[in-house]
Every structure is written in C-alpha cells, then in structure tokens.
Amino acid sequence: MKKKLISAVLAGAMVLSLAACGTTGTTGTDTAPADNADAQTQEAAPAETTAPADTAATEAPAATEATGDLGEVRLLNGKPEINDQMQALAAKYNEETGNTLIVETIGGDTNASDELKKMYQADNMPDIFVIEANQAANWDGMLADLSGEDWTNKTGFELTNETMGTIGFPYTVEATALGYNADVLKAAGVDPASLTSPDAWKAACETLDSKKDELGLTAVFGWCAEPTNLGWSSGTHVFGQYLDAGLKADDTTYIDLLNDGGKIDEARMKHFAEFIGMMNQYSDPALLIDGTYDNQVQGFKDGKYAFITQGNWCVTSPDDVSFECGFAPYAFEDGINTIIAGPPSYWVAYSNGNVEGAKAFFNWCAGDSAQNILVNDAGLVSPFDDCQYEAVNPFYKSMNSYITAGNYSGWHTMLKKDGLQNQTCNVFADYAKGKLDADGFVTTMAQVISSYYAQ
Secondary structure, three states, X not given: OOOOOOOOOOOOOOOOOOOOOOOOOOOOOOOOOOOOOOOOOOOOOOOOOOOOOOXXXXXXXXXXXXXXXXXXXXXXXXXXXXXXXXXXXHHHHHHHHOOEEEEEEOOOOOOHHHHHHHHHHOOOOOOEEEEOHHHHHHHOOOEOOOOOOHHHXXXXXXXXXXXXXXXXXXXXXXEEOEEEEHHHHHHHOOXXXXXXXXXXXXXXXXXXXHOHHHHOOOEEEEOOOOHHHHHHHHHHHHHHHHHHOOOOOOOOHHHHHXXXXXXXXXXXXXXXXXXXXXXXXXXXXXXXXXXXXXXXXXXXXXXXEEEEOOEHHHOOOHHXXXXXXXXXXXXXXXXXXXXXXXXXXXXXXXOOOOHHHHHHHHHHHOOHHHHHHHHHHOOOOOOOOOOXXXXXXXXXXXXXXXXXXXXXXXXXXXXXXXXXXXXXXXHXXXXXXXXXXXXXXXXXXXXXXXXXXXX
C-alpha cells in the first residue's frame, strides 16, 4: 500500500475513528457497539470524573515475572472485537523476546476514556493506551516522545505533535465512505466508478429503488440517524464528509473554518444536506429512525441494502459476506472522488510508565510476526510500508485502490471541538424524521455548531 503524508497532513494530529464526548443534555454518544471494529473511545482527559457503575473490561491476566530485560508492559485495548488476537499477540511477543505484554481489553458498554480516568485517579495507568488526535493536548507532558524509533522509518502514518514530538503508534489504517454491495450494483447496471456527482447518485438510486424486488433489497441505503446509539457515526463519520469529501488529505479548509468559532460554508453544507436528504429518501424507514448498528450491519451483510454508511470495520472477514464489497464517495458536489482514510486511533506510551518496554513493543509490533497476527488474524490493514501481508478485509481492494491513486481525504472530523458530534447527530436525526428540510438542516446545523463553539 502506498503511504503518503499524514504526520504532516494534520500538523501534529491525524485521524481517528474515535470521537470525544464532553457535553451534557444531548442524546448522542460516541460509544460504538462492542462488535464494531471501529470501537469508540471517549475523551481521554486525565481529569476527575464520575466513574461508571460497572465496567465490562476483560480481566487482565495475573501479573507474572517478565523473563526479558524490560519488565512487563500493560496495554489497554479499546477494540474488544480483537481481544483474542491481542492476547495471541502478547503470547507471541513473550515467545520471541522474553518480555511480557499484559493486554487489558475494554468491552461492551465500557469506554476506554472512563476506564483511563479511573486508572489515572487510582495511580494505576497502563503503559500503553489509545487516544484520538484531538485529545493529545489533554495528555500534555504525560506521553513519551517516540521520535527516532525504528518503526517510524516504515510508515508515514505516525501521530506527531508540535510540542511533544512523535507520540502515536498507528496499528491499522481504516477508511469510511459509502460501502457498497458490488454484486447488487452490477446486477442493476450501476457502475460505482461513475458515482462522482449528485446527478449520477440520483440516477443510481432511482434505478436501484425501481429494482428492489428483483435485487432482494429492502432499501437502497442502510443509513441510521438514530442519535442515542449511532450518534458517533452520524455526528462524526457522516458529518466528516462535509469537512473532507473531495479534498486532498492535507487540505484543512473546512476544519479550519469550523474551528474558527464554529463557522461553516453554507453553500457546501446545502449541497451536503441535499445529498443526505437523498439518503433519507432511499433508506429503510425503520432503520433510519430507530435502528441500531447491529441492524444496519447485518442488513448490509444479508444483502438487504446496496449501500451502508460505515467503514471497513463493519465487515472484517470474507466469511461475513457472499459478495464483493467496495467504497463509493459521498459525491454531494460534482467531481468528488475521495474516501476518508487513515489510522483509526493511535497507541501512546505513558511517560511515567514503562517507556522503554513500550518502545521495544512498538518496534517489535511493526515487524513480521506481529503484522501477521494483526493483518491475517485480526483483519486489520497494516500502516507499515514493508508489511508483506495483504489485508483479508473485504473492503481492502477498493480501499487500497483509492489510497494508491491518492484519492483519499484526511480524518479532520477528529480535530473538531470535543463533543460537537453529540450536537450535530441530533440535527441529522431531526432531518431524517422530517422535522427539517434541506434549508432547515443548514440553518440548524449552523446555529448548533456556532452555539457549541461559543461555550
């Protein structure tokens, strides 16, 4: 896979499929379902907070004496769907190096943010944990500088910070756009390569909708705007298309505008609103208003939806589907031909922890044995140039074609003000319920964003 830019792309903070939550009085959250390979964390700031009543963290193995020279390293894993593979990774690390990696996995409804805050308050921080790009400042002075480590020479996807240096280790690359069922499109005579304008999309939707019965479709789109359980998706990933669709990965035009007091480009937002309105029109009504992530993904896997508003994390194994998967851009303006791609999250090393042990693990993790497990067993896409393993993920072929052609945008949605997604997701929900038209969507979105940034 051709890797370009990224650490320079976001000037010290790239992309994560994770979104920070820091507001009250909203219905949206950024917590993803446990089976989502893009499992979410929330704001990882080491500040006082009310601990959750229960956690679903997988119990860590009992501490043992390390047989290597670097002692044991504790890693807090925020992806419960790959816990088994992470435990295998730890076993392989011990076998090859004599060092001990303890993997503690956050699962179910427990998010890594809450767990990290509890750990910080209890002076029980892991040596390695996950952050999103816009959370780096929350950990200022508490993250180890990884500059100069061997693994940094093998990727362009590391997370850097102007004051802290190289702080984030990328363990996978993910992409989000409109995932599609290639077999359904082919049967309907729709060429996904043509979907680079609003007119092309409208024509494709009309064709697919007219052939729903013969194609076995429930709806053209598997799109859910329900804010309580899927606000992390609409408020972060779908909203992110307004910020980045059609832009080069280093183009920060609309995130810069957003972060300048919550401003938007109303003309671009109107075009985006019209595209979302088309998605609302051709979506499964039951899923659109009251669905869940499980409903959405299973419907796509079962061939009920031609398109899905998720990323490559929603289908991780060739055994999950009986059809070819691909990505099409949110082409709400003529000529948009990009997907959003990059690391979904980063592992960082706690500066007061076992830094040397963490560094040693990162260098080993960029090597062949670890990449074999992460790519072939965990279904991840490697961010390292010398990885010899091709991802088994059904979306990989399409995803890689965009990346190698340079047709991918940055995940600048992760650089918006923490918690904004909990506001914007409700605007998507009201639009889906018919409470707003396209103009109302633009006006309301502008008001909601401006008010949130004014806080």
